[in-house]
Amino acid sequence: MQQERTRTRWHPIAASHDLPPRHVFHAQLWGREFAVWRADDGYVNVWENRCLHRGVRLSIGINDGRELKCQYHGWRYANRTAGCTYIPAHPADAPARTITNRTYPAVERYGLVWSCEQPEGEVPGVPGLEREAPLALRGIPVNAPAALVVTALRAHRFQPNGRIDGSDAEMVVKAADDFSVALSARADGAATLAIFFVQPVDSGRSVIRGVLDRDPGAEARNAVLRHHNAGLSVLRDNVERQAAARPAPAPIEPVYERVPAALAELPEPSAHGRKAALRVTVARKWEAADGIAGFELRPLKGLLPTFQPGAHIDVHLPNGAIRQYSIVNGPGESDRYVIGVKREADSKGGSLCLHETVREGDVLAISEPRNNFPLRRDAVKTLLVAGGIGATPLIAMAQALHHQRLVHSFHYFAQNEAQLAFGDRLDGLKDTLVPHLGLTPQETGGRLRDILSGYAEGMHVYLCGPGPMLEAARAIAGECGWPDEAVHFEYFKNTRAIDDSSAFEIALARSCLTLKVPAGRSILEVMREAGVDMPSSCEQGACGTCMATVIEGEPDHQDVYLNDAEKRAGTKIMTCVSRAKSARLVLDV
Amino acid sequence: MITLYDYELSGNCYKLRLLMSILGIEYKTAPVDFYPGREHKSEWFLKLNPLGQIPVIDDDGLVLRDAQAILIYLAAKYDPSGTWYPRGNPALLGKISQWLSFADGITATASAARLHDGLFYALDIDAARAGAHRLFRILDEHLWFGEREDRDWICSAPSPTIADIACFPYVMLSEEGGIPRQDYPAIRRWCDRVKRIKGFTVMSGVFPAGPA
Ligand SMILES: N[C@@H](CCC(=O)N[C@@H](CS)C(=O)NCC(=O)O)C(=O)O
Numbered sequence: 001m002q003q004e005r006t007r008t009r010w011h012p013i014a015a016s017h018d019l020p021p022r023h024v025f026h027a028q029l030w031g032r033e034f035a036v037w038r039a040d041d042g043y044v045n046v047w048e049n050r051c052l053h054r055g056v057r058l059s060i061g062i063n064d065g066r067e068l069k070c071q072y073h074g075w076r077y078a079n080r081t082a083g084c085t086y087i088p089a090h091p092a093d094a095p096a097r098t099i100t101n102r103t104y105p106a107v108e109r110y111g112l113v114w115s116c117e118q119p120e121g122e123v124p125g126v127p128g129l130e131r132e133a134p135l136a137l138r139g140i141p142v143n144a145p146a147a148l149v150v151t152a153l154r155a156h157r158f159q160p161n162g163r164i165d166g167s168d169a170e171m172v173v174k175a176a177d178d179f180s181v182a183l184s185a186r187a188d189g190a191a192t193l194a195i196f197f198v199q200p201v202d203s204g205r206s207v208i209r210g211v212l213d214r215d216p217g218a219e220a221r222n223a224v225l226r227h228h229n230a231g232l233s234v235l236r237d238n239v240e241r242q243a244a245a246r247p248a249p250a251p252i253e254p255v256y257e258r259v260p261a262a263l264a265e266l267p268e269p270s271a272h273g274r275k276a277a278l279r280v281t282v283a284r285k286w287e288a289a290d291g292i293a294g295f296e297l298r299p300l301k302g303l304l305p306t307f308q309p310g311a312h313i314d315v316h317l318p319n320g321a322i323r324q325y326s327i328v329n330g331p332g333e334s335d336r337y338v339i340g341v342k343r344e345a346d347s348k349g350g351s352l353c354l355h356e357t358v359r360e361g362d363v364l365a366i367s368e369p370r371n372n373f374p375l376r377r378d379a380v381k382t383l384l385v386a387g388g389i390g391a392t393p394l395i396a397m398a399q400a401l402h403h404q405r406l407v408h409s410f411h412y413f414a415q416n417e418a419q420l421a422f423g424d425r426l427d428g429l430k431d432t433l434v435p436h437l438g439l440t441p442q443e444t445g446g447r448l449r450d451i452l453s454g455y456a457e458g459m460h461v462y463l464c465g466p467g468p469m470l471e472a473a474r475a476i477a478g479e480c481g482w483p484d485e486a487v488h489f490e491y492f493k494n495t496r497a498i499d500d501s502s503a504f505e506i507a508l509a510r511s512c513l514t515l516k517v518p519a520g521r522s523i524l525e526v527m528r529e530a531g532v533d534m535p536s537s538c539e540q541g542a543c544g545t546c547m548a549t550v551i552e553g554e555p556d557h558q559d560v561y562l563n564d565a566e567k568r569a570g571t572k573i574m575t576c577v578s579r580a581k582s583a584r585l586v587l588d589v
Numbered sequence: 590m591i592t593l594y595d596y597e598l599s600g601n602c603y604k605l606r607l608l609m610s611i612l613g614i615e616y617k618t619a620p621v622d623f624y625p626g627r628e629h630k631s632e633w634f635l636k637l638n639p640l641g642q643i644p645v646i647d648d649d650g651l652v653l654r655d656a657q658a659i660l661i662y663l664a665a666k667y668d669p670s671g672t673w674y675p676r677g678n679p680a681l682l683g684k685i686s687q688w689l690s691f692a693d694g695i696t697a698t699a700s701a702a703r704l705h706d707g708l709f710y711a712l713d714i715d716a717a718r719a720g721a722h723r724l725f726r727i728l729d730e731h732l733w734f735g736e737r738e739d740r741d742w743i744c745s746a747p748s749p750t751i752a753d754i755a756c757f758p759y760v761m762l763s764e765e766g767g768i769p770r771q772d773y774p775a776i777r778r779w780c781d782r783v784k785r786i787k788g789f790t791v792m793s794g795v796f797p798a799g800p801a
């Protein structure tokens with residue numbers, strides 16, 4: 001069928017000049033609408049023109065250079081992946097990765113942007129346009145079916161560049177098919193080849209997108225553009241008169257994939273185990289600071305999954321170890337993941353392996369990003385407090401807050417200036433970055449007290465750094481009147497000694513299983529052995545990935561992920577390290 | 590002090606709120622219950638404007654009707670920069686007036702279609718929409734070539750003029766009258782530029798732009 005065949009054909013849907021920075025272009029092909037936008041890094045996004053939330057057109061949304069924000073309820077979608085990065089109605093949650101808008105391919109060629117619903121192969125080369133800088137004409141929308149427009153174009157006349165004042169050009173149809181006509185015009189030794197692509201917008205609407213084989217140069221360009229614009233406008237008026245005399249074809253009703261309502265409203269329920277779903281190459285490895293190596297990871301193929309500020313990945317190292325690293329990227333920087341790795345003296349083979357054996361060009365296995373440290377965007381003011389390598393998730397947060405112009409300050413504690421990581425990113429954060437260098441633990445305490453005094457309702461603080469500093473900061477925040485729910489923290493390791501001497505029983509309510517957890521084994525291990533799939537990442541009670549809901553029984557918390565109020569409430573448990581004080585725990589698993 | 594006889598959903602009243610916001614002019618509003626009250630046809634209002642139309646302003650006793658006329662007055666009197674209505678440039682003034690009457694044409698077509706769809710006015714809706722599309726084609730072509738001639742605005746001036754303010758509201762509200770702007774990419778880009786003018790303000794149905 002015509003419909004089927006044409007879905008695999010590439011068509012121009014916009015001109016390159018239709019996509020200036022920070023704009024969203026409204027395109028349509030075979031009835032299907034697109035929101036088309038260029039990110040600040042130059043990437044052209046062609047997306048289904050519907051917000052996954054309520055179906056509002058994204059073409060009226062805001063292109064902030066890195067993300068597209070829906071005008072209605074403010075859902076944000078990332079450059080490249082179209083994954084949702086933030087849902088204002090759930091400010092404390094990381095959106096599920098499955099909340100991803102449908103994307104279509106985009107290729108810029110001959111000054112036009114090409115796309116296709118089901119591409120088979122590349123955008124075909126067009127003979128005659130490959131030689132020199134071609135010139136894209138003004139697109140002419142026509143209220144008529146493509147076939148009618150193509151027929152009219154075969155008899156179209158224009159003058160070659162340099163001879164536009166005449167009217168006697170010799171016209172030859174060089175090539176034509178269902179959606180394009182190539183015409184050459186010759187007069188007085190001048191010749192111009194024009195290819196007119198006819199974009200089928202809908203069954204009864206088209207856009208003529210003409211390209212000349214040669215840009216006549218700045219002096220003559222506008223006159224040439226006006227010459228073609230005038231000629232094509234006359235053609236349009238004629239074709240529209242013909243079309244108006246015929247019965248109008250029914251508009252095409254494109255099929256939209258629906259996101260299940262539950263999914264669109266809720267954060268991701270559960271991912272799977274410690275899986276290394278992705279393969280990346282180390283595109284760059286550099287000294288991001290004294291003792292800290294930066295790694296830029298790029299996908300072997302396809303796109304990397306959407307991340308949000310605060311997210312981390314598991315890196316599966318060549319020596320078998322698995323380590324967690326926060327993603328340092330700013331919003332919309334979706335073509336790579338950047339991580340920072342500190343060389344630890346007492347590293348159990350993790351950081352040392354990355355520092356010494358992993359080189360540029362190497363392939364690594366990593367997990368999809370997970371976010372257990374999500375950043376709210378509804379705070380009246382956000383404080384970011386980093387110690388040492390703990391800065392990595394906070395650099396990502398600071399870039400997001402900076403880009404959205406949200407009030408924040410970024411306190412970065414380090415031994416000296418040389419240890420401040422990712423200087424290139426910090427340069428862009430100068431207005432809010434406050435380095436605190438070379439302080440003793442006592443001085444650090446005093447400085448934290450200064451920073452955390454003056455709590456007001458609606459403020460939020462995010463802490464990441466070495467254990468002792470986090471303990472101190474959390475205690476000081478409590479004394480300064482910060483409620484637990486306004487204090488967000490991420491430990492990179494759990495340094496508490498784990499007491500696994502207890503033995504108890506767990507009942508898994510949803511799986512209808514009762515299992516015994518003996519001394520020396522964790523809840524997570526026992527569940528996995530019984531075939532229950534439970535996600536995990538750090539497996540030391542720091543990252544929050546293996547969290548389960550407690551329905552009954554008293555947990556024996558040994559993690560550093562939950563805050564004190566959450567621990568007291570006893571409704572959540574980290575299954576990798578925590579145990580039971582009661583003889584039995586009922587879990588919602 | 591200026592009093593604006595105002596109806597919140599009127600694009601013609603919004604033209605004036607927009608310019609006064611951009612110029613930082615203080616004013617107060619006297620709400621007119623246009624719909625469903627039809628207060629613009631009431632006895633007291635017809636004394637202010639026998640045409641029975643909003644907007645009207647009263648600036649210390651000077652009563653003026655017609656949005657375009659009021660834009661001229663406000664810019665001429667209250668714009669110290671003199672750029673919104675450059676009184677010393679006859680060619681530009683001619684062009685501005687040309688586009689002010691074009692703006693009234695947009696009111697007669699795109700705004701009429703919106704009154705039909707939103708406030709149930711009885712009128713020839715197909716003619717109203719076709720008329721708006723005809724004007725939008727002209728404006729889009731004008732703005733597209735403007736982009737090539739270093740002209741960001743409707744008139745050839747380095748900064749916007751009241752012609753931009755006069756044309757903007759009913760272009761921006763056209764969807765509410767069933768007139769999509771998909772076929773007018775240069776108009777859509779110009780709308781972004783207008784929204785980024787310092788002091789820009791919104792009305793119901795007009796969304797702000799993000800940072801440039
Ligand atoms: N040319 C006038 C037109 C104003 C106009 O049409 N106003 C509408 C409301 S936005 C109105 O009052 N319509 C009622 C009527 O014409 O009877 C202007 O620009 O101010």
Ligand code: FES
Pocket residue numbers: 051052053054055056070071072073074075
């Ligand atoms: S419709 Fe897009 S955020 Fe609600």
